Amino acid sequence: MPFWIEALVSLFLVLGSLFALVGAIGLYRLPDFYTRLHGPTKATTLGVGGMVIASMLFFAGRPEGPSLHELLITLFLFITAPVSAHMLAKAAMQKKLPLAERTRGKPW
Amino acid sequence: MKALRGLPHPLLSLLLTVIWLMLVNTLSFGHLLLGAFLGWAIPLLCRDFLIEVPRVRRPLQLGLFVLKVFGDILVANLAVAKLVLGPKERLNPAFVEVPVAIEDKFVLAVLTSIISLTPGTVSADLSADRRTLLLHALDAPDPGQLAAEVKRRYEAPLLEIFQCSPT
Numbered sequence: 001m002p003f004w005i006e007a008l009v010s011l012f013l014v015l016g017s018l019f020a021l022v023g024a025i026g027l028y029r030l031p032d033f034y035t036r037l038h039g040p041t042k043a044t045t046l047g048v049g050g051m052v053i054a055s056m057l058f059f060a061g062r063p064e065g066p067s068l069h070e071l072l073i074t075l076f077l078f079i080t081a082p083v084s085a086h087m088l089a090k091a092a093m094q095k096k097l098p099l100a101e102r103t104r105g106k107p108w
Numbered sequence: 109m110k111a112l113r114g115l116p117h118p119l120l121s122l123l124l125t126v127i128w129l130m131l132v133n134t135l136s137f138g139h140l141l142l143g144a145f146l147g148w149a150i151p152l153l154c155r156d157f158l159i160e161v162p163r164v165r166r167p168l169q170l171g172l173f174v175l176k177v178f179g180d181i182l183v184a185n186l187a188v189a190k191l192v193l194g195p196k197e198r199l200n201p202a203f204v205e206v207p208v209a210i211e212d213k214f215v216l217a218v219l220t221s222i223i224s225l226t227p228g229t230v231s232a233d234l235s236a237d238r239r240t241l242l243l244h245a246l247d248a249p250d251p252g253q254l255a256a257e258v259k260r261r262y263e264a265p266l267l268e269i270f271q272c273s274p275t
Contacts, residue, residue, distance in 0.1 A: 019185060019189065022189045022192055022193065025192060025193065026188075026192035029192065029196065030192065030196075030199075030246075031196060031199070031201075032201075034201065034230075034232075034244045035199065035201050035244075035246055037230050037244070038188060038192075038227060038228065038230060038246045039192070041224055041225065041227060041230060042185055042188055042189075042227040045181050045185060045225055045227065046181070046182065046185040046227075067133055068130045068133065069130065069131070069133055071130065072127065072130050072131060075127075078221070078225060079221075081224070081225065082220065082221040082222075082223075082224035082225055082231070083221075085224045085230050085231075086220065086224060086230070086231055086232070089230055089231075089232035089233065089244060090232065090233055093232065093233060099201075100199075100201055102199065102200060102201060103201045103202060103203065104200070104201075104202040104203070104248075104251060105202045105203030105204055105205070105251060106203055107203055107232065107233075107242070107244075108233055108235075108242055
C-alpha cells in the first residue's frame with residue numbers, strides 16, 4: 001500500500017476518534033440530560049463518518065477490491081440515531097427530568 | 109412507479125436487493141437471487157406498516173439539499189465541539205417550539221431526522237396535531253431566530269422538493 005494512502009487513512013482515523021472523544025467529553029461535562037443528549041448524536045455523525053472513510057480508503061487499496069459495507073453503516077446510523085435520540089428525549093420529558101438552570105423555554 | 113400485483117413497492121424491492129448485495133459484499137449469481145427474493149418478500153410481509161412516500165418533484169434539488177445537509181453537519185459539528193470544550197457558563201440551552209407546515213408523515217420524519225442529525229439540535233417531541241415541533245438546542249441565544257433558521261434552511265426546501273401542499 002502506498003504511503004500516501006496510509007497517511008490519509010490514519011488522518012481520517014484520528015479525526016474520527018477525536019470527534020468521538022469530544023462526544024464522550026460532552027456526555028461527561030454537560031449539565032443536564034437534554035444537553036448531554038447532544039454528545040452522542042455528534043459522535044455518530046462525524047466520528048463514525050471519519051472512521052468509515054478511513055476504512056473505505058484502506059480496503060480500496062487492497063487486492064480484494066473496494067468495499068461498500070461502510071456506506072451501509074452510515075445509512076443505518078443516519079436512520080437509527082435520530083430515532084433513538086427522539087425516544088430518549090421523549091422519555092426524559094415523560095419523567096420530568098431536571099433541567100439546567102439556564103435553559104429557556106419549557107418541555108411539554 | 110406503478111405498483112404491480114405481487115410486487116407492491118418495486119423501488120423498495122430494488123433498494124433491498126442492492127442493500128443485500130452490499131451487505132454480503134459480493135456480486136455472485138446466488139446472492140443476486142437471494143437478494144431479489146428478499147426484496148420481493150420483505151415488502152410483502154410488512155406492507156401494512158409501510159407509509160406512502162411522496163413523489164420527488166425536483167430530483168436535482170434533492171441532491172443539492174443532501175449535500176447541503178452534509179455540509180451543515182460538518183460545520184455544526186465543529187461549532188458544537190467548541191461549545192463542549194469551552195466554559196460551561198457560555199451555554200444557552202433552550203427548548204424551542206417550531207410551527208411546521210409539512211403535512212406528509214414521511215417528509216415530517218425526514219425533517220425531524222435532519223434536525224437531530226445536525227449537532228446542536230435534537231427534535232424532542234411533536235404535538236398531537238402535528239403542527240408544532242419541539243426542539244432542544246444546546247446553544248440558542250435567540251430561540252426565535254433558531255426556529256426561523258430551521259424553517260428556512262430545511263423545511264422550505266423539503267416542501268419544494270416533495271410534492272405536498274403547504275397549508
